[in-house]
Amino acid sequence: SSDLTSKDCLMRIYRDVRFSKNKDPYKTNFGIGIGEGGRKMPGAGYYLHIEPGSHFIAGGIHMPDPPKLQRIRQEIDYNGSALHKITDTKKFKSLFREFWQEGKLSRPPKGYDENHPDIELLKLKSFIVVHEMKDAEITATNSVKRIAELCKELKPLNDFFNTAVAP
Numbered sequence: 001s002s003d004l005t006s007k008d009c010l011m012r013i014y015r016d017v018r019f020s021k022n023k024d025p026y027k028t029n030f031g032i033g034i035g036e037g038g039r040k041m042p043g044a045g046y047y048l049h050i051e052p053g054s055h056f057i058a059g060g061i062h063m064p065d066p067p068k069l070q071r072i073r074q075e076i077d078y079n080g081s082a083l084h085k086i087t088d089t090k091k092f093k094s095l096f097r098e099f100w101q102e103g104k105l106s107r108p109p110k111g112y113d114e115n116h117p118d119i120e121l122l123k124l125k126s127f128i129v130v131h132e133m134k135d136a137e138i139t140a141t142n143s144v145k146r147i148a149e150l151c152k153e154l155k156p157l158n159d160f161f162n163t164a165v166a167p
Contacts, residue, residue, distance in 0.1 A: 044161035059154030075164035
């Protein structure tokens with residue numbers, strides 16, 4: 001969106017300390033959500049995490065609501081070959097780890113056979129890949145260019161998911 005500002009993309013600096021033993025009020029990281037809607041993006045986008053010793057760039061869609069999750073699963077079911085064409089390349093695999101396994105179902109989702117060729121993808125609840133970066137990479141003079149290159153590699157993945165969740 002052309003009216004997106006940096007304020008729309010930056011994550012808050014305050015921690016939610018209500019249920020934490022650690023009562024430090026501030027986060028130790030800097031987070032930026034880049035995509036339609038900024039940090040509140042309704043679809044797939046990019047996330048840059050900067051924290052000493054733990055930097056990464058991520059892409060995909062985090063915890064989509066049930067209707068969007070259903071549409072993503074349907075797209076994987078109908079068009080999984082298009083997703084594999086993106087994620088199974090040597091370059092993509094060398095840059096990004098496998099999809100996050102957080103929240104993954106132990107059983108197939110309703111309506112999908114356990115013998116489906118993409119059953120492990122269909123069990124996911126988030127579709128996020130990550131590229132970890134070292135401190136020296138983030139502070140290097142070419143770091144912005146490097147992050148842009150990584151985002152370029154993530155774009156087809158984000159396009160796949162945004163096509164799936166489009167109304």
